[in-house]
Amino acid sequence: MKFDISYTFDALPRLFEGALVTLQISLLGIALSLCLATGLTLVREATGWTWAHRMLAVYISFIRGTPLLVQIFLIFYVSPVIGLDIGPFLAGILAITLNSAAFVVEILRGGLASVPKGQFEAARALGLNGWVLWGKVILPQTFIASVPALVNEYTQVLKATALLSTITIVELMRVSQQIYTRNYHPVEVLTGTFLMYFVMCFAVSRAAAQLETRMKRRQA
Amino acid sequence: MGLELSIFIDYGPRILVGFWLTIKIVVLAIAIGLPLGVFLALARRSRLALLRFAATAFIEVFRNTPFIIQVFLIYYVLPFYGLRLPAEQVGVLALAAFGSAYFAEVIRGGIEAMPAGQLESAHAIGMSETQAMRYVVLPQAVGVILPPLTNQMLSLIKESAILSTITVQEMTMTALRIQGETFRPFEAFIMIALLYWLLNEVVAIGMRRLERGLTRKTPRSTTLKVEGGR
Amino acid sequence: MSRDAKFLELIEITTKFDTLTALDKVSLTVAKGEVVCIIGPSGCGKSTLLRTVNWLAPPNAGTVRLEGQSVGQAPERRQTGRGIRALNTFRARMGMVFQQFNTWPHLTALENVTRAQVVVLGRSAAEAAERARAALCDVGLADKIDDWPEMLSGGQKQRLAIARALAMDPSLMLLDEPTSALDPELVSGVLAVLKSLAEKGMTMLIVTHELGFAAQVADRVVFMEAGRIVEEGPTSQDLHAPKTERLKDFLAKLTATQMPSAMAQKVVAHDPI
Ligand SMILES: Nc1ncnc2c1ncn2[C@@H]1O[C@H](COP(=O)(O)OP(=O)(O)O)[C@@H](O)[C@H]1O
Ligand SMILES: [Mg+2]
Numbered sequence: 001m002k003f004d005i006s007y008t009f010d011a012l013p014r015l016f017e018g019a020l021v022t023l024q025i026s027l028l029g030i031a032l033s034l035c036l037a038t039g040l041t042l043v044r045e046a047t048g049w050t051w052a053h054r055m056l057a058v059y060i061s062f063i064r065g066t067p068l069l070v071q072i073f074l075i076f077y078v079s080p081v082i083g084l085d086i087g088p089f090l091a092g093i094l095a096i097t098l099n100s101a102a103f104v105v106e107i108l109r110g111g112l113a114s115v116p117k118g119q120f121e122a123a124r125a126l127g128l129n130g131w132v133l134w135g136k137v138i139l140p141q142t143f144i145a146s147v148p149a150l151v152n153e154y155t156q157v158l159k160a161t162a163l164l165s166t167i168t169i170v171e172l173m174r175v176s177q178q179i180y181t182r183n184y185h186p187v188e189v190l191t192g193t194f195l196m197y198f199v200m201c202f203a204v205s206r207a208a209a210q211l212e213t214r215m216k217r218r219q220a
Numbered sequence: 221m222g223l224e225l226s227i228f229i230d231y232g233p234r235i236l237v238g239f240w241l242t243i244k245i246v247v248l249a250i251a252i253g254l255p256l257g258v259f260l261a262l263a264r265r266s267r268l269a270l271l272r273f274a275a276t277a278f279i280e281v282f283r284n285t286p287f288i289i290q291v292f293l294i295y296y297v298l299p300f301y302g303l304r305l306p307a308e309q310v311g312v313l314a315l316a317a318f319g320s321a322y323f324a325e326v327i328r329g330g331i332e333a334m335p336a337g338q339l340e341s342a343h344a345i346g347m348s349e350t351q352a353m354r355y356v357v358l359p360q361a362v363g364v365i366l367p368p369l370t371n372q373m374l375s376l377i378k379e380s381a382i383l384s385t386i387t388v389q390e391m392t393m394t395a396l397r398i399q400g401e402t403f404r405p406f407e408a409f410i411m412i413a414l415l416y417w418l419l420n421e422v423v424a425i426g427m428r429r430l431e432r433g434l435t436r437k438t439p440r441s442t443t444l445k446v447e448g449g450r
Numbered sequence: 451m452s453r454d455a456k457f458l459e460l461i462e463i464t465t466k467f468d469t470l471t472a473l474d475k476v477s478l479t480v481a482k483g484e485v486v487c488i489i490g491p492s493g494c495g496k497s498t499l500l501r502t503v504n505w506l507a508p509p510n511a512g513t514v515r516l517e518g519q520s521v522g523q524a525p526e527r528r529q530t531g532r533g534i535r536a537l538n539t540f541r542a543r544m545g546m547v548f549q550q551f552n553t554w555p556h557l558t559a560l561e562n563v564t565r566a567q568v569v570v571l572g573r574s575a576a577e578a579a580e581r582a583r584a585a586l587c588d589v590g591l592a593d594k595i596d597d598w599p600e601m602l603s604g605g606q607k608q609r610l611a612i613a614r615a616l617a618m619d620p621s622l623m624l625l626d627e628p629t630s631a632l633d634p635e636l637v638s639g640v641l642a643v644l645k646s647l648a649e650k651g652m653t654m655l656i657v658t659h660e661l662g663f664a665a666q667v668a669d670r671v672v673f674m675e676a677g678r679i680v681e682e683g684p685t686s687q688d689l690h691a692p693k694t695e696r697l698k699d700f701l702a703k704l705t706a707t708q709m710p711s712a713m714a715q716k717v718v719a720h721d722p723i
Contacts, residue, residue, distance in 0.1 A: 003300075062413075065420035066378065066413045066420070067380075067381035067392065067416060067450070068378070069381040070412060073392075073396070074405075074410070074413065077406075078405050081404075156450065159286040160450055163288055166288075177292075186292070190289065190292055190293045194289050197286055198281060198285050205283075205284060338552060340548070344506060344544075344546040345542065345546070345615070346538045346539065346570040347538070347566060347570055348534065348538055355565055360554075360556050
């Protein structure tokens with residue numbers, strides 16, 4: 001057989017649609033993950049709830065110690081059995097969010113570590129406390145310091161969404177499977193898909209690298 | 221709807237067979253991927269522009285695409301060019317290629333993290349290239365490289381679950397089958413999740429021991445971060 | 451006699467980095483037992499000159515000879531085979547000390563000093579350890595033998611680096627701004643070690659900004675600018691009656707900014723390490 005690039009071209013319009021879905025899901029995923037991780041960070045850093053800290057540690061260890069695919073299957077297959085009929089889309093988003101948040105919590109920990117201790121003292125000296133201290137002083141600086149790592153995390157989420165094809169979510173990977181199961185030209189179609197993922201991820205990771213050098217320079 | 225404990229007993233042995241295949245696949249993938257990663261790291265520092273470019277391209281392509289599509293592409297491309305291999309072997313190759321790209325980055329990072337003065341001082345005192353590597357560069361690089369290398373190995377364990385999509389009968393595939401037969405997804409998936417978790421922790425602890433043994437108690441200043449797969 | 455006078459010869463060294471000429475036909479001869487201090491503004495090629503001597507920075511043109519034997523002759527790079535082996539033998543005879551110390555953090559102080567003796571000179575472990583102890587004692591680190599470099603102060607690290615070089619029993623020492631990375635209060639200890647080395651007759655090539663030290667120790671001062679030697683002469687003349695305006699300016703600026711460590715200098719002379 002010969003590589004027939006016309007199959008790649010024919011697939012492109014639908015692949016673009018798939019890529020758009022991939023982008024939407026991944027952006028939703030990283031946004032939710034950031035929210036969840038911020039909440040978890042506050043619990044970890046601003047409260048003395050020992051039991052919550054312990055559970056958080058177990059959650060992070062579990063997420064990091066098991067395959068995302070298995071986490072997706074757990075949520076997708078188990079939720080209907082326990083009476084939560086949330087469907088593949090919600091199950092997928094939930095899995096991606098829970099997974100990514102465990103990594104984002106660690107990123108925010110790093111960002112928080114780079115906020116000078118004096119900031120806490122200065123804010124306290126001004127009489128700031130609780131929500132104002134965290135919301136107005138500490139968290140904004142934490143986020144800014146974490147930007148390159150967060151952009152990098154986004155590439156991870158982008159790649160992770162491809163796994164949602166296994167639970168019938170019609171994103172880029174699933175679209176390409178639908179195409180080649182009809183035209184029997186998987187190599188041509190997958191090559192197009194492959195390049196699309198590469199362009200998206202490469203662009204984002206370049207941006208992350210550039211942000212990182214720029215921030216390092218500003219610090220120096 | 222309680223927990224069906226009998227599933228663990230009835231299907232445990234089958235899961236363990238899948239677990240064993242998971243371990244074998246990962247070990248083989250590391251055995252192939254690590255030397256390939258070393259080669260790629262060195263190729264990236266080569267004086268030949270073409271070799272440098274090829275290595276960089278390989279690394280960037282594998283790091284910037286989802287593993288699942290790498291697997292599918294390799295699965296279909298090999299027979300396309302006349303190479304028919306059993307799914308397990310395709311899986312090992314895909315995992316090795318994926319891993320080698322990350323291993324290469326870790327190794328390159330470890331070499332580059334070393335201040336240039338270290339190599340220079342070794343040369344200045346009369347050490348040959350090999351002596352400088354053996355006595356000055358590598359002993360220090362090990363401490364920097366091992367922790368992120370461990371993370372990459374752990375990520376290979378996790379990525380291997382994706383080989384279930386090309387019908388490799390590893391642990392995740394086995395769990396999928398079992399949940400199809402029993403309609404008890406929670407028991408099936410929690411069982412393998414715990415085993416992955418266990419394997420992950422065991423390897424992590426083992427590597428930390430090894431690291432401590434190899435680097436003694438020298439204080440360390442640099443840490444590398446290279447994010448693997450999920 | 452002439453052999454001793456031409457102990458080290460650098461002949462017409464030219465080094466280029468892309469379009470930048472770091473060294474422009476520089477020639478320098480050093481006699482046995484002589485202490486030569488190299489001064490000059492940052493970026494003028496001092497480090498490159500020093501790194502030419504042991505061929506760490508192979509020049510584009512020129513020759514380096516040690517006791518009449520060719521260390522390197524541009525454009526040879528000596529990166530392989532017998533060339534590099536011969537070069538390594540030369541390097542072992544030249545102790546080099548860097549601004550950033552470059553002590554080896556994965557080895558204890560003693561191991562830092564024994565490693566190359568064993569690996570490069572083929573000394574036995576016992577022999578190397580004995581020599582290392584003596585060298586560490588000479589630099590005032592007798593009580594730090596089992597410490598990790600990280601636990602040492604900057605001054606102690608630099609003295610460890612000097613001991614590492616001395617233990618190879620070199621016939622020549624190359625020192626590139628050995629005190630520039632040190633806190634002012636740690637400078638004196640290192641300079642005291644160098645001074646005692648000079649008194650023992652060690653041939654030394656020292657890049658330094660410590661004029662007080664140069665005045666005390668150097669037989670000759672070489673002033674470089676933009677890749678060339680601008681003025682070269684006996685220490686007293688160079689430092690006290692410079693011939694060129696350039697050197698006058700340079701000395702004026704340096705002394706203006708350097709008073710504190712020149713003061714530290716005075717203390718050295720009497721203080722044991
Ligand atoms: N490896 C190198 N690559 C490119 N340029 C270099 C290199 N080493 C030195 N240079 C340049 O050569 C000039 C002389 O450097 P150097 O000898 O380090 O100066 P000094 O030690 O007097 O401050 C400087 O302009 C420096 O930027
Ligand atoms: Mg310099």
